Amino acid sequence: MTSDIFAQIKEMVDAREAARFYGFNVGPRGAALCPFHPDKHPSLTFKGPHYKCWSCGAHGDTIDIVKYLLGCDTWTAVRQIDRDFALHLPLGDKQPSPQQVEEARQRQRTRELYKKFEAWRKETIDQLTNCIRLANTADWARLTLREAAAIRLKEQLEDVTDRLLYGTPEQQVELFEQRKEVLALISSISITSQIG
Numbered sequence: 001m002t003s004d005i006f007a008q009i010k011e012m013v014d015a016r017e018a019a020r021f022y023g024f025n026v027g028p029r030g031a032a033l034c035p036f037h038p039d040k041h042p043s044l045t046f047k048g049p050h051y052k053c054w055s056c057g058a059h060g061d062t063i064d065i066v067k068y069l070l071g072c073d074t075w076t077a078v079r080q081i082d083r084d085f086a087l088h089l090p091l092g093d094k095q096p097s098p099q100q101v102e103e104a105r106q107r108q109r110t111r112e113l114y115k116k117f118e119a120w121r122k123e124t125i126d127q128l129t130n131c132i133r134l135a136n137t138a139d140w141a142r143l144t145l146r147e148a149a150a151i152r153l154k155e156q157l158e159d160v161t162d163r164l165l166y167g168t169p170e171q172q173v174e175l176f177e178q179r180k181e182v183l184a185l186i187s188s189i190s191i192t193s194q195i196g
Contacts, residue, residue, distance in 0.1 A: 005078060005089055005090075005091065006063060006078070008087070008089055009062060009063060009078060009081055009082070009087065009089070010048075010049035010061055010062050010063070011049070012085065012087055012108065012111070013049075013062050013081055013085050013087070013111075014046065014048050014049050014062060014115075015046045015048070015049055015050055015051045015060075015061060015062045015065050016030055016046035016051075017111070017114075018062050018065055018066050018081065018085075019032070019046070019051070019065050019069065021084060021085075022066060022069045022070060023069070024065075024069060026046070027042060028165055028166065029165075030045060030046050031043070031044065031045050032044045032045075032046075034053040034055060034056060034058060035068065035069075036053060036056055036058035036068075037053070037055065037056040037058070039053075039055060039056075043055035043056075044058075049061045049062045051064075051065055062081070063077050063078060063081070066080065066081055078091070079091060085107060086103045086107045087107075117172075117173075117176050120176060120179060121164055121172065121176070124164060124179070124182060124183075124186070125161060125164050125165065127186045128157050128160060128161040128164070128186065129161065131150050131153070131157050131186060131189050132150070132154060132157050132158060132161065134146065134147055134150040134189070135147065135150035135151045135153075135154040135157070136154075138150065138151055146189055146190070149188060149189045150189050153185065153188065153189065156185060157185065157186075160175065160182060160185065163175055
């Protein structure tokens with residue numbers, strides 16, 4: 001039963017989400033200064049329910065990072081995560097009300113949408129960066145149609161990339177809502193290469 005609860009928490013709340021919720025400063029690319037050693041450059045990274053410091057080797061999961069950040073034991077961390085993220089896991093407490101169950105479902109939907117957004121954001125930044133790199137490395141003496149398109153759209157590509165990397169959450173959500181247009185911008189460079 002205990003291991004099932006731990007597995008459920010790790011499945012429902014990733015380490016980065018928990019770290020941010022409890023006040024830990026995680027950068028837009030998911031790296032942070034490691035709290036386990038004097039870190040001057042972000043060396044702590046997050047992947048799903050796990051974290052790892054590439055400098056000192058510290059590693060763990062969602063529950064471990066919450067234990068550290070709150071300075072508490074495992075069960076206190078489990079109960080705090082359950083309460084703060086409205087998971088309503090069977091921890092021996094009273095049964096959740098229908099409103100609490102609906103809040104937990106809504107929170108889970110929000111988490112799933114956030115994960116979808118993060119996956120889209122990462123893939124889109126990679127694609128935009130490749131298009132910008134194409135514009136920056138183009139051989140002006142022998143431009144291909146694809147390179148010409150990348151050069152022509154470079155300013156727009158850089159603007160979208162900057163907003164995805166450094167923009168406010170509202171700006172990033174706006175781009176996510178306009179993801180078809182962003183994909184069309186990226187695709188216009190690939191389509192040009194197929195024509196040429």
